[in-house]
Amino acid sequence: MSPRSPREISVLVPPDLAPLYPDDPSRIGPYLVLGRLGSGATGTVYAAVDTASATAGDRLIAVKVLRSPELESPDVYPALAQRLRNLSAVDSQRVVTPLAFDADANPPWLSMPYLAGQRLSHYVTKRGGLGFGKVIALATALAEGLSALHARGVAHGSLRPSEILLESHGPHIMECAIAADSERLRGSGATWLSPERYRGGVATTAADVFAWGAVVAFAGTGRLPFGPGEPEEIAQRVATGSFDLDGLPKGLRPVVSRALDPNPDQRPSLREVIGAVIAVWQTEAAQPETGGEGEVPVSGNREEIGRILEREWHAVEPPARVPEVIRLEGRMSNRRPTRTLFLVGAASMAAVLIGGGVWGISQMVGGSAEADPVADGIAEEPEDEAADEEEEPNTLVVRFDPSEQEEPEAGVEERTWVYTPVTRDDDIPRNQGIPSHEAWSEQWDEDGEAGEAVIRPDADVKCARFCAAPEHVFLDEEARGTWDLTGNDFMDYLTWGPVMIVEITFAEDQEGDGPREVVEVVELFSD
Numbered sequence: 001m002s003p004r005s006p007r008e009i010s011v012l013v014p015p016d017l018a019p020l021y022p023d024d025p026s027r028i029g030p031y032l033v034l035g036r037l038g039s040g041a042t043g044t045v046y047a048a049v050d051t052a053s054a055t056a057g058d059r060l061i062a063v064k065v066l067r068s069p070e071l072e073s074p075d076v077y078p079a080l081a082q083r084l085r086n087l088s089a090v091d092s093q094r095v096v097t098p099l100a101f102d103a104d105a106n107p108p109w110l111s112m113p114y115l116a117g118q119r120l121s122h123y124v125t126k127r128g129g130l131g132f133g134k135v136i137a138l139a140t141a142l143a144e145g146l147s148a149l150h151a152r153g154v155a156h157g158s159l160r161p162s163e164i165l166l167e168s169h170g171p172h173i174m175e176c177a178i179a180a181d182s183e184r185l186r187g188s189g190a191t192w193l194s195p196e197r198y199r200g201g202v203a204t205t206a207a208d209v210f211a212w213g214a215v216v217a218f219a220g221t222g223r224l225p226f227g228p229g230e231p232e233e234i235a236q237r238v239a240t241g242s243f244d245l246d247g248l249p250k251g252l253r254p255v256v257s258r259a260l261d262p263n264p265d266q267r268p269s270l271r272e273v274i275g276a277v278i279a280v281w282q283t284e285a286a287q288p289e290t291g292g293e294g295e296v297p298v299s300g301n302r303e304e305i306g307r308i309l310e311r312e313w314h315a316v317e318p319p320a321r322v323p324e325v326i327r328l329e330g331r332m333s334n335r336r337p338t339r340t341l342f343l344v345g346a347a348s349m350a351a352v353l354i355g356g357g358v359w360g361i362s363q364m365v366g367g368s369a370e371a372d373p374v375a376d377g378i379a380e381e382p383e384d385e386a387a388d389e390e391e392e393p394n395t396l397v398v399r400f401d402p403s404e405q406e407e408p409e410a411g412v413e414e415r416t417w418v419y420t421p422v423t424r425d426d427d428i429p430r431n432q433g434i435p436s437h438e439a440w441s442e443q444w445d446e447d448g449e450a451g452e453a454v455i456r457p458d459a460d461v462k463c464a465r466f467c468a469a470p471e472h473v474f475l476d477e478e479a480r481g482t483w484d485l486t487g488n489d490f491m492d493y494l495t496w497g498p499v500m501i502v503e504i505t506f507a508e509d510q511e512g513d514g515p516r517e518v519v520e521v522v523e524l525f526s527d
């Protein structure tokens with residue numbers, strides 16, 4: 001049996017992932033760069049893959065290469081490193097925090113979990129102000145996220161609707177590695193800047209409370225709280241507290257008004273903010289469970305925020321991702337960065353250990369740069385050894401061809417399926433339109449003896465294009481494409497569908513000598 005090349009992996013990527021520019025890096029730190037997610041004032045964010053990760057499902061990450069006027073002076077780098085370390089310690093439930101970073105790299109970068117969702121700015125511009133329940137959920141979750149940042153000594157400094165990502169589990173504050181200079185923010189962001197910050201003050205917790213008030217007002221009303229206009233005009237209204245909260249749920253207006261007070265000393269603490277918003281929700285929408293009417297024990301806040309999100313956070317569906325085969329060949333090198341890579345948290349350490357990536361750990365503890373290249377999940381493996389070692393591969397890229405299937409024997413419950421290992425030599429063309437089903441399968445060459453396998457009825461199946469009906473493309477208007485199906489659905493499909501090219505994973509816990517059991521199927525397709 002011929003294994004899938006150890007130099008190929010499949011990754012679920014966003015369907016609209018933009019290609020790299022010619023001068024974009026193909027590798028950042030230990031990550032393989034796949035495409036562009038976008039760029040903003042403080043850098044460019046790439047979709048990348050952590051080749052050390054053991055789990056196919058969570059391989060995709062986002063890596064931001066930091067480039068901004070704030071980084072022009074070498075003097076700021078120690079502060080950047082400190083801020084990144086502090087951010088790494090922040091509770092990540094509501095804030096996107098670094099998985100790893102290198103503040104000494106040129107340019108510096110940080111990696112973070114890939115999040116699929118919509119920015120609050122887009123969402124509100126498209127659909128108008130959020131309803132009562134959703135704005136309460138947003139208000140509490142943002143305040144909780146800011147509290148988590150403040151607890152680690154980090155003031156956000158540039159919170160605004162485009163820095164908030166609405167994900168299916170709730171809102172997230174995007175990474176804030178660079179506290180943008182207030183001078184730079186004035187032009188585009190006067191609405192979210194407190195008067196003292198507009199005048200050039202540094203990021204503070206009180207300025208974040210102000211930004212919280214402005215964001216919640218915008219989210220609840222669908223309008224800018226200080227109205228439109230030139231930055232100076234807006235700043236003038238901010239300085240005199242001339243805001244308009246018409247349309248914001250009435251119960252929220254007092255706490256939002258206090259947050260927008262021009263005097264930082266008059267603004268509430270985040271603890272007060274959270275208590276006040278929860279009390280509004282309990283009074284107007286829910287039976288209180290954690291105290292008397294209007295009285296919320298602080299210790300119960302976190303649970304209550306969870307309850308609010310569970311009850312009120314609906315209809316923010318993430319776009320699904322499409323599977324893509326990534327060729328590692330020639331794209332990874334065993335050159336190691338010379339600077340220290342900061343890997344964050346036990347989870348990252350576990351992932352690296354599981355993936356055999358001892359490099360990050362050795363760097364953390366100051367180990368030698370001459371770490372064992374075979375144990376190094378990042379370095380290239382010697383070709384022959386890698387192939388020899390993988391006698392019984394657990395994952396294969398295969399073709400299921402209905403014309404090669406045999407009729408199931410009468411009375412035999414467990415049906416076996418014939419698969420043929422396949423491979424491709426050329427690079428997968430992207431963005432060239434959608435090939436026909438036949439054209440797609442013809443791009444793959446046989447690469448080994450056919451085998452027979454049993455597909456577990458509850459196998460985890462991800463299909464992007466062809467799994468439900470032939471000749472149809474399953475990307476909807478919002479670019480949702482991947483369908484989560486089961487082994488049973490897939491077998492149904494195989495009995496009447498055309499040829500499928502998929503990556504299959506066999507069970508590791510299989511007992512007995514029967515045909516190998518497939519527990520995971522990922523359709524491979526690329527446009």
Ligand SMILES: Nc1ncnc2c1ncn2[C@@H]1O[C@H](COP(=O)(O)OP(=O)(O)OP(=O)(O)O)[C@@H](O)[C@H]1O
Nearest residue numbers: 037038039040041042043045062112113114115162
């Ligand atoms: N963790 C992530 N997962 C998925 N997409 C991300 C992630 N972080 C950023 N992006 C995307 O990358 C793009 C650029 O984000 P970024 O935050 O750098 O830009 P910005 O908010 O416009 O400006 P700024 O640099 O001032 O923060 C955006 O489209 C954003 O949605």
